[in-house]
Amino acid sequence: MLKKLVLLVLSFFIFIFYTYPQLISDQHELPELEEGVNLSTPYHTTLSFFYNLDREHYYPDRAARTLDLSGTASNPEELAVMLQQIFEGKGIIILTSSIPNDPNYVDSTSTSAGKFYFDSNKLPGIFLEKRGKNWKFSPFSVALIEDIHAETYPYGTDKLLNILPKIGNTEYLGLQLWQLVGLGILVFLTFLAHLVFTFSVDRGLIYLMKRMGYGYIGENYLMPIAKITSFYLIVVVLSLLMRVLQLPAEIWSWIVIIFNTLKPFLITVIFYRIVDIIAAYFSHLATKTSSTLDDQLVPLIRKTLKAMVILVGTLFILRDGLNFDIIPFLTGLSIGGVAIALAAQDTIKNFFGSVMIFIDKPFQVGDWVTSGDIDGTVEEVGFRSTRIRTFRNSVMYVPNGKIADSVVDNHGLRQYRRFFTTLTITYDTPPELIDQFVKGLREIVLAHPDTRKDYFNIYFNSLSSFSQDIMFYIFFEVPGWPQELNARHEVLLQIVKLANALGVRFAFPTQTLHMESFPEKKGLLPTYPDQSTYEENLNKFLATELKKKPN
Known part of the structure; x- marks a missing residue:
């Protein structure tokens, strides 16, 4: 970095040394005045001021005659030199060809007649004003010279203007x-x-x-x-x-x-x-x-x-x-x-929709949301749209304005995930066996680590056309969809094992044709043991299967 800075500064000064003589040769030379000072026009006043402060003919007393000193008691020559230093310090180039050479000049862009501004942007307070037949720097401008000079050369740098020139004025490469x-x-x-x-x-x-x-x-x-x-x-x-x-x-x-x-x-x-x-x-x-x-x-x-x-x-x-x-x-x-x-009303609407999403936070990245045709997992929320990954693995870009105006069902904020199913068992299942089977189902829910223990409903609920129905209504306390599927898997396996242990048969849509039984032939209906056998099988299942820790 230091080498780059060195090369940059050296290149800059080489540019100055080699281009300055060319600039001097291209500059229009100021014509000499026949008299010391001419104040008849803005052009002649400006020419008189800068010509009498040039190095080759330095007459600050003549340059001071271009200033209207009616409102100040300062040294006129010092004010003239300070004004020249202001022009040079701010880098203002005065092109004499652009200065009006009309004694009755009126600035068409200004409401005040008889004024000429040099640079309204860099020096808004410095202007020539016609007093009688003469054009001079206005009393207002003269009163500002010292303040503008202090602003142009702050922190005591103005003192260097008097110290450095004492080193010598011999010119080398166009510079002293x-x-x-x-x-x-x-x-x-x-x-x-x-x-x-x-x-x-x-x-x-x-x-x-x-x-x-x-x-x-x-x-x-x-x-x-x-x-x-x-x-x-x-x-x-x-x-x-x-x-x-x-x-x-x-x-x-x-x-x-x-x-x-x-x-x-x-x-x-x-x-x-x-x-x-x-x-x-x-x-x-x-x-x-x-x-x-x-x-x-x-x-x-x-x-x-x-x-x-x-x-x-x-x-x-x-x-x-x-x-x-x-x-x-x-x-x-x-x-x-x-x-x-x-x-761009829609774009602005989407922008404010995104603002409302970030303020209200109806969902966050990773949540499963549903809103109308929208159904998927939030991947990214932008200033215009929200990116949602559907369960088909496609990506939906939904405008935030539409989301802000819609009802959003955030499944990701659920504390519990509901699981409801109906267990259908055959009509030949005895009531005592149904009661023991329901008790076993409740014990499965209480023993599983991911189920809600304070609220669930497992009851013999209805009689359908082909089965006796048991309502199985429980909740899982898991963070996401994969964990919910795993918990379902474990619970359903325990239900099947319980049914096998008790001898419960699950029903499916069938039609049964009943024929008269003959003494020499055995019927198709299964035979069930007594109540004590059901209780013994249930206790054996609870003692063996439910003590196992689910994978």
Whole structure:
């Protein structure tokens, strides 16, 4: 990273040294004034001001005559020099060809007659005003010179404007000696600041985070932010100190654009990285909750915040770096937003439907839900639609607006899973055997580990056309469908074993033809033992089968 920074700075200064002479040769030379000062038009006043502050003919007393000093008691020559330094520090290029050469000039875009603004964006308070027959810098502008100068050269950097030029004014490659020395000092300070900041982060912050047990967060989240922050601070310092060098406006104006673009860009990158930290924190909180819907919400929050950071950062880059007026853009965006909202009603409806899902949490990922034709397991909840895996293993993408307006039956929130069936036994089964069989069924439910013990219904319930019916109505306390199937399997096996042990026969739809019995022939109906035998068989089953632990 340090090598890349070195190459970038060197390339930048090589560009300055080799392009500055060409810029000078392309610049229109200011024509000499026949008289020292001419205030007849905005053009001549501007020309008089900058011409008398040029290096080759330096007359600050003449330049001060372009200022309307009626409202100030400050030194006129110092004010003139400070005003020139403001133009140079803000990188404002004055093209004399664009300045009106009309004594009676009126700005058609302004309601005030007899005024000329140089740059309403960068210097809204500096303008020429016609007083009588002369055009001068207005008293309002003159009163603001000291404040604007302090804003342009803050933190005492204005003192360097008087110290550095004492080094020497000999020109090399289009720049004076004190400017070259200042560039060298800036390069040295840039590398020194980068090294100090990197050392303090690597050896200080990361070491401290590791001691606190957050080494992973420090290296993967804080370290990238710290590096970008170091570049941002370097850009801020360079933008303040390079103004002192008083580089030619043709070069400095481009450097100002670069600095003004880099500042919001780096801030955008910093906040973009901060979003990852926020998302990681929310993800950590989501792991502490039982709901899986929070795990789906964290990526959506991260993407939304990053999109907002990019959008806001782009607007600031356009406004501060490229001097793009974003007010008409925002106005057009608001008007266009109404049209987009009308054209995208379903999308907006789905968006608010997703918001309601995340707020109400009618289901979470992994739940089995039923709603109309929808029947399956929730796999993912997005901002527009919810993905549901059906039992055919197909995937349904259901708009969230439809889900929000529908009745959703969430089977995944069941505490108990109901199991109901009818056990049909033959009509030749004696009542005593039916009673013992029902008792055995109840003992099976009480002995199984996954059944609800406080509520179940097992009764001899009805007489159908071909069987005697026993209602078997129980509940399983299991987390999912596979566990429910396994519990059913185990209970049904126990029922079959109980029936075999007691001699109970299950009925199925049949028609029986009864014929008169003959003494020499045995009938087809089975013979059943007495009550004591039923009780003995039931106790033997309970003592052997129900003591076994289900697989």
